[in-house]
Each structure stands twice: as structure tokens, then as C-alpha cells.
Amino acid sequence: MKKILSIFTVLIIVAGMWGCKKDSSFLDVQPNTFLTNEQVFSDPNLVLSVLADLYNRQVDFSSLNAGWGSFADFSESFPSENSGFGRGIVQNTGWGYGSWGLNWFASYNYIRDLNLFLQRDSAATGLSDQQKKRFSAEARFLRANFYFEMVKRYGGVPLITTPLTYDYSGKVNDLQFPRATESQMYDFIINEAEAIKNDLPADVSEKSRASKGAALAMEARAALYAGSIARYGATTPAVSLPGGEVGIDQSKAVGYYTIALRAAKEIIDGQAGAYKLYTAPAGASMDQLSQNFANLFIDKTSPETIFMKDFATGVTHAFTTNDQPFSFSDEGGDAGRLNPSLNLAEQFEKLDNTFAPFATTDASGKPVFYKNVQDIFADRDARLAGTIILPGGSFKGQTVDIWAGYRLADGTIITSDESDHLKPLPGSSVPVQVVGGDGPVNGLELHTQTGFYIRKYLDPAVGSGRRGQGSTVAFIRYRYGEVLLNAAEAAFELGDNATAATYLNQVRARAGLTIPLTPSDIDFNRIVHERRVELAFEGLYFYDMKRWRLAHIVWDGRPTTLSDLKTNIGKATQHSTQPWGLWPYKEYEPGSPNNGTWVFKETLPSLVTGANRFLLGNYYTQIGDDVIAANPKIVKQPNQ
Amino acid sequence: MKSIFKYIVIPALFLSVYSCKKDNRAAPGTFLTGAIMYKGDSINVERNQVPYQLYQYGFGKVGQIGNNTTFQQNGSYSQVLYDGDYKLIIPNGQGPFLWKKDANGNPDSLAISLKGNQTVNLDVTPYYMIRNAQITASGGIVTANFKVEKIITDSLAKDIERVSLYINKTQFVSAGDNIALKDMAGSSITDPNNITLTVTVPPITPTQNYIFARVGVKIANVEDMIFSPLQKIPL
Numbered sequence A: 001m002k003k004i005l006s007i008f009t010v011l012i013i014v015a016g017m018w019g020c021k022k023d024s025s026f027l028d029v030q031p032n033t034f035l036t037n038e039q040v041f042s043d044p045n046l047v048l049s050v051l052a053d054l055y056n057r058q059v060d061f062s063s064l065n066a067g068w069g070s071f072a073d074f075s076e077s078f079p080s081e082n083s084g085f086g087r088g089i090v091q092n093t094g095w096g097y098g099s100w101g102l103n104w105f106a107s108y109n110y111i112r113d114l115n116l117f118l119q120r121d122s123a124a125t126g127l128s129d130q131q132k133k134r135f136s137a138e139a140r141f142l143r144a145n146f147y148f149e150m151v152k153r154y155g156g157v158p159l160i161t162t163p164l165t166y167d168y169s170g171k172v173n174d175l176q177f178p179r180a181t182e183s184q185m186y187d188f189i190i191n192e193a194e195a196i197k198n199d200l201p202a203d204v205s206e207k208s209r210a211s212k213g214a215a216l217a218m219e220a221r222a223a224l225y226a227g228s229i230a231r232y233g234a235t236t237p238a239v240s241l242p243g244g245e246v247g248i249d250q251s252k253a254v255g256y257y258t259i260a261l262r263a264a265k266e267i268i269d270g271q272a273g274a275y276k277l278y279t280a281p282a283g284a285s286m287d288q289l290s291q292n293f294a295n296l297f298i299d300k301t302s303p304e305t306i307f308m309k310d311f312a313t314g315v316t317h318a319f320t321t322n323d324q325p326f327s328f329s330d331e332g333g334d335a336g337r338l339n340p341s342l343n344l345a346e347q348f349e350k351l352d353n354t355f356a357p358f359a360t361t362d363a364s365g366k367p368v369f370y371k372n373v374q375d376i377f378a379d380r381d382a383r384l385a386g387t388i389i390l391p392g393g394s395f396k397g398q399t400v401d402i403w404a405g406y407r408l409a410d411g412t413i414i415t416s417d418e419s420d421h422l423k424p425l426p427g428s429s430v431p432v433q434v435v436g437g438d439g440p441v442n443g444l445e446l447h448t449q450t451g452f453y454i455r456k457y458l459d460p461a462v463g464s465g466r467r468g469q470g471s472t473v474a475f476i477r478y479r480y481g482e483v484l485l486n487a488a489e490a491a492f493e494l495g496d497n498a499t500a501a502t503y504l505n506q507v508r509a510r511a512g513l514t515i516p517l518t519p520s521d522i523d524f525n526r527i528v529h530e531r532r533v534e535l536a537f538e539g540l541y542f543y544d545m546k547r548w549r550l551a552h553i554v555w556d557g558r559p560t561t562l563s564d565l566k567t568n569i570g571k572a573t574q575h576s577t578q579p580w581g582l583w584p585y586k587e588y589e590p591g592s593p594n595n596g597t598w599v600f601k602e603t604l605p606s607l608v609t610g611a612n613r614f615l616l617g618n619y620y621t622q623i624g625d626d627v628i629a630a631n632p633k634i635v636k637q638p639n640q
Numbered sequence B: 001m002k003s004i005f006k007y008i009v010i011p012a013l014f015l016s017v018y019s020c021k022k023d024n025r026a027a028p029g030t031f032l033t034g035a036i037m038y039k040g041d042s043i044n045v046e047r048n049q050v051p052y053q054l055y056q057y058g059f060g061k062v063g064q065i066g067n068n069t070t071f072q073q074n075g076s077y078s079q080v081l082y083d084g085d086y087k088l089i090i091p092n093g094q095g096p097f098l099w100k101k102d103a104n105g106n107p108d109s110l111a112i113s114l115k116g117n118q119t120v121n122l123d124v125t126p127y128y129m130i131r132n133a134q135i136t137a138s139g140g141i142v143t144a145n146f147k148v149e150k151i152i153t154d155s156l157a158k159d160i161e162r163v164s165l166y167i168n169k170t171q172f173v174s175a176g177d178n179i180a181l182k183d184m185a186g187s188s189i190t191d192p193n194n195i196t197l198t199v200t201v202p203p204i205t206p207t208q209n210y211i212f213a214r215v216g217v218k219i220a221n222v223e224d225m226i227f228s229p230l231q232k233i234p235l
Helices: A002-019 A023-027 A044-056 A084-091 A104-123 A129-154 A182-199 A212-235 A250-268 A286-296 A319-323 A382-387 A480-493 A497-510 A524-534 A541-547 A562-566 A625-630 B002-022
Strands: A077-079 A305-309 A338-340 A406-408 A475-479 A581-588 A598-603 B030-038 B053-055 B076-081 B084-089 B110-114 B128-138 B141-150 B160-168 B180-185 B195-200 B210-219 B231-234
Touching: A044 A104, A044 A129, A077 A084, A104 A129, A129 A182, A129 A212, A182 A212, A182 A250, A212 A250, A212 A305, A212 A475, A212 A480, A212 A541, A250 A480, A286 A382, A286 A497, A305 A480, A382 A524, A475 A480, A480 A497, A480 A524, A497 A524, A524 A541, A562 A598, B030 B110, B128 B210, B128 B231, B141 B160, B141 B210, B160 B195, B180 B195
Parallel strands: A406 A581
Antiparallel strands: A077 A338, A305 A475, A581 A598, B030 B076, B053 B084, B084 B110, B128 B141, B141 B195, B160 B180, B160 B210, B210 B231
8 A cells, every 4th residue: 555655656746747847848849850941041051051952953954964965966976875865866867846855843843942942041030131142142043044944945934933832722723824935034034143143252263152253154145045046036937936935026136135245244354253264374285275175174273164063072973984985994884975076076177267177088089198197187276186085185194096997008998896806917917906996996885986085074083984983073054265255246246246356366366276367257157166166065056056046957857978078167057967977097008108107087987877857846845745734824835 | 184174274265255355445446547638639748747636635635646646758647546536736837838727826626526437638728839740860860840839829928948859769758868869949940830950860779770759849937848749760
């Protein structure tokens, strides 16, 4: 009895003690597995980590972590991969209407997250005004830049700038928004950039977060795109919608070009920070100029980079693994996929500012013999060797082994299907290597099949090609070189050739083209050409072809013949539907002065069977039927 | 032994006979065929380039039935469907012709009630028609003579960008499929009633003693070309 009493008493006392706490404080436990909005938006470090996720969800057309294939299409390169989508790129005769689209639902989820971020940031009480302003400007930059990515692909899309809420009433009418017009989209981007530019740091060292330079660079590019759609859209009246969701009225062209030039000039005049071209020291040799151009894409502290997607140890990409020359492969069977085409290589002009194909034959059709393998590429734009690894070029301090075989005096070729499959040469019984260890051999994947390898963005760091390690080279989204070209194009379109020449000459001088262009040299072809060679493999060529309405002319579905390839170089309308290669051969003529010289032959890789055909319906990516069914206010794209 | 037969084989036989019926739906078996026509003349186009779209209400399907439904080279189409009510359109901006539109400028739909095989020809108005195309070959040179008739002459009329003669080894002949071609710009046409184009036949491997040829008209600001009927020309 006593025992029961004592146990009972103790229990009551214990219960009484615990019970003293208020119910509310007892039940109201802080969860330790997630943070509330109020908690996050009271600590700038936490806000920054939310923002980091939003930065990471930006999209690019070509991206180092989106696979090498995002750089490969449009006959600018040959995809040396026999499985997967690699081969499809050169066997397809065109593109589906849905090509290049984004995941619509993920895109609007992202925009909603950005809108929520803006709402919470403005409601936050634990942040200083200065902090709130910068965070808000960054999110608005990301939102505008993302709408820019959407308008480039789709034209006008619903422009949502507040987080929408569903009230469970069963009616969704007020959540369905029609497409904005294409010009409203560009106006939005331009206005946002203007509104936020002074809330962002004007700091040249701020490269992976939004800066004043990034906002202005986005504004200049967007205005330029809008201006050219207005001006050149007039040549394809079929590519437009009566509601303006696609197509911009011609009368707006001048206004947009003026904005583009003004925004670009703000960067050039140093109002956003000390951006400048990444240049080699004065008196540099052509080799050093090429090296300098290649370094621009590797050096993360370059004063040319305005906004980039950075990578670091632990967050790496496989671009170098996939694309470095075969004999440099760190992973057997993973290399050499992206082979720039001859179509692109021959666009790099000669140092006297003229265009010419690589001289493989003389006037009478006889082959030209070169003493050294690189002689055929001599006296060209330094960006050629800076963008492309040429036969005889080097990477990581070693020479690449690109040659297609021996050529005998009568033109017979001796080659094999692998470099370690040896064959004897005539007059000898000793088997020797008869093809380069890096290719080219038709159909031999992961080796070059055009005679070229990509150099831009290829990481020379030791181990960058290992799958486990990866490359940390950053992808540049906006750079000063492009800003200069944007300014030049806008000035040209506004009739100011002198200004256009000044800006173009700055970019060209860096590439060793020291004879300046005069204002009378500047024409549309020059503008188109300069962007193609300067910005190759940066994810901009495709949108350039679209906004100038050149895509259906350049990719017209006709196979590219050798004479197509060698004529009209440097012309905006030169058609380029199949990637050609330039194959070097060693001349074997014992006793002749030609013995040991090099001969070149333009070769269409045998796997190329399709020819690019860009339809008018490809100008704007199809909006999915499921999207239109969910929101009938969305009108279909033209010509689909 | 006998009981095994009775209890296993017979039920198995029944099962196999009946199961075919139970859980399988009959494959679609109704043919919808036809061609694009202008006043009884068929309109020849490039293969795989001019699309049409079929729709059907109900069944929860969003968007057109199938994808990449396009006309053949000779303008014909053929589709295997279930019996039912369908709607057919040709999207805006497709084909070297005009398809009727509704008041909002959207393509007007053609209602097709399918019950058994049916032929539905689609009447369209082409910008131009190629008439009397005569293609001959002699001495390795193919010569085509034809007339181009302008059909649409009102405010929607469009100019000829070029006329072209295409030849190919196979029966697919167009700007994308050819071994040789000859273009003439629309501005160099002096008499649309009498246009002559010639092209030299390149060496063909393996050799064959015939080629296929068509002439086509490219209309300014219209993507698809209109062609003459395919001809097989002995060399």
C-alpha cells in the first residue's frame, strides 16, 4: 500500500511538473529538418543559397554540362560518335517542330520560384535594404534572362511576373494567360535590365553572380535580337502571327537598334566596370595570339568575361573528357566527339582581310604540296588555331597525330582502318603506320573524321579528361567581345559604318588582323561573318541565323557540293548543310622532291547522308499540344 | 494418359481459341485515302514535306492523331483508322496552295465521317499549276518544256521565285533528292507559257539506262514547291 502510494505520488509530481508547461509551448516544437521562409529571409547567407539554386536553373542553348552534342549541330562540326544522337545529327534531313524546346512546366515552375523569391525578399524584415535590393535585382535579372531564353525559342509566351495561386474553386480561367507579343517580351527584358542595373555591383570581378555589366550585356543582346527580327522578319512574312506573338513590326527596328547600341556603349565606356578584351602582350606572334584566344575561355579572371556559369571541384563537366583528341584520352573510348567542319574552318579569313578556301589544288587541278602540315593554314586569322586544333597542332604540350594516309605519285592512297594496323609501303616489306593515331578514318568514332578537333573550352589542366575528376572550365554567357560585336552590328544597322568599323577592328586586331576595315568595307556579310568566327561554339550561331531569317536559306536541304563549299565564303547566304572535312596525306615518292610533303583533300565524311533543311515552321519551336489543351488562350506557332 | 488429354489439352485448346478474342482489340482497318486536287488535277509536292493533320474528339487525346502525317509525292495520302468522326486540316503556311480558312484566320476543318473505306479528295487552290510538262532526253541532256499557269491572281497572288528541273536515279525527285538540277530565276522567265530548261545527266553508278525527272515552281515566300507529275525518262 505504501509502495503504491509512493509510486503514485511520484508519478503525480512528475506529471505535475511537466504539466506546468503551457500546452502551446509544449506542442510548438521548432522543426529541425527544414527552415521557414521567415528564417531563410532573415539571414543573407541563407538567401544566397536559395539564390544559388535559382542561378543553377538557368538554361543555355549550348552548355558544358548539357553534353557535347549541344555544340555539335548545324554543320559547324561533325559528331564522331556512332551511337546515341551523334550520328543522327548528320543523317537527319531536318528538325522536328518541337526541336530546341524547353520543358514548359519546369520552366514555369522556375519562373514561379523566382516570383516567390521576389515576393519573399521584398517582405523580409531581417535583411538590410541594401541586401534586399541586390537580391531582388539578381532574381529579376535571372527572370529576365530566362524569359529571353524562352522568347528566343518560342517567341511570345505568357509573361507571368507574380506568383499565382489556385483557389480550389474548380475554375482556372484567371490562371490562364495568353501569349505576350514578341516585342512585349523584348521590351520586358530591356525595361527590367534598365530598372535593376544600378542595384547590381559595377564590378569586373563579379562574374558568376549578376552584375551591372551582365544586365547591360543582356539588354544589348536582347535589343539587338529584337531589332533584327523587326528588320529581317520582313523578308519572311510567313513567319508571323496576326496577334504579334511571333514577329515584330518593321517600324520598331531603329528603336531597338538604338537601345542595343546605347546599352553596349555603357559597358564599352566603362560605366559597368573595367571590362576589356583579353589580349596578348604587344608584339605577340600568331601562335601566341591563338594561344591567347584559347586562354580567354579557360582563364576565369579574364577581364573580358562578364557573366559565366562557373564550375569547381565537385561540380564539374565532361566537355574535355568527351572532346579532347583521341590519343590524349584519359578514359579509353571516351574522346574526340566534336570535330569542327571545314565549312567553319575556311571562314577564318586571311591576314589581308580576304576570303579564300584552303588551297588544296592549283589552277590546273593538280594537288598542292606543302612542306609542313601547318603551311596550308598559314597567314590566317589567329582565331582559327585558337578555336580549332588543326593537323600538326598541339594540346597539353604534345602534337596531335592527324593524317589520313600516304599518297603515292599516281594518286593512290595507302591507309588502314586503325593507326596500329600497319601496312608496308611500296618497295618495302616492313609494315609501318599508315594513318594518324588521332584519325581521320571514315566511321572510326571518337577520332576526328574531319581532320580537326575542337579547342575552344577544352581544358589543358592535367586530369581534366578523367571522368572522376572532370573539367572546371566555366561557360561564358556574356563577354566583352560579343558586346563589341553587338555594338558594331547595331551601329551598322543604324547606318553608322564608321562606328561599326571601330568596334569590329578592336575584335579583329586581337586576332592578328591588323589591317583595319574601313567604313566602306562594312556590309551585312562582314557583320554575319565576324560573329560566326568570333562566337563559334558559344551557343549563339543558331539564334543569329534565326533572327536574321537566314536559317532557311543557309540550311536549305540541298546537299553541299565541293564547289558550294569553295565559293561564296564569307557571304551570309552561303549554304552549309553538310559538314565537310579536310584530310591531310603524306606524299610518298622516294627520290622526288615531293617526298615527305603534305597533300590535302576535301572530304565529306562517309557517314554524312542527310542535309540540313530548316523549315519556316522551325523558326519558332512548337508549343506542346498538352500545353495548349491546358490553356486554350495560347495560339499555335505559324507554319506548323 | 487419356485423362491428361482430357484435363489439360482440351482446356488449353479452348483457352487459346478464346483468349484471342477476349483481350485483344481489333486493329484499325478502315482506309481513308485521297489526294490534294485542283479542279480534278492532282497537285504534286515534295515527299514528307507537306503535312495534314487529323483530329478526333473524345478519348482524351490531345493534339493530332499520329505525327508527321504528310502527303506523298503525287499529292495522295492514306491513313488506316477506326470508323468514326474525324476532322482534317492542312496547317497554315503549308503546301504551295491555299487551304480554306475560318474568320479568325485559322485553317478550316473538313469533317470526315468514316464508315468503311472512303476516298476524300481535298480541294485546294494552288498559286500556280504546271501544265503540259514534256521531258525528253537525248545525248545525255534532259530537256523539259512546260507552261506555268497563274491560278491565284487577286491580292493573295505571289511571284515565281524560280523554276527548276530536277533529275534523280530514284523516283524521289525534288530539291532535296536529285543528282542534277537546273534553276531559272523567276525574273528571267520571258514567256510563262513556254519555259525550257535543260540539264546534263551526270555519270550514274551503278549505270542505269533511265532517270526520273520533274519540274517544279518555287513561289516567293512559300516554302513548298509545286511539281509536275513524275516522269521516267529512258536515256
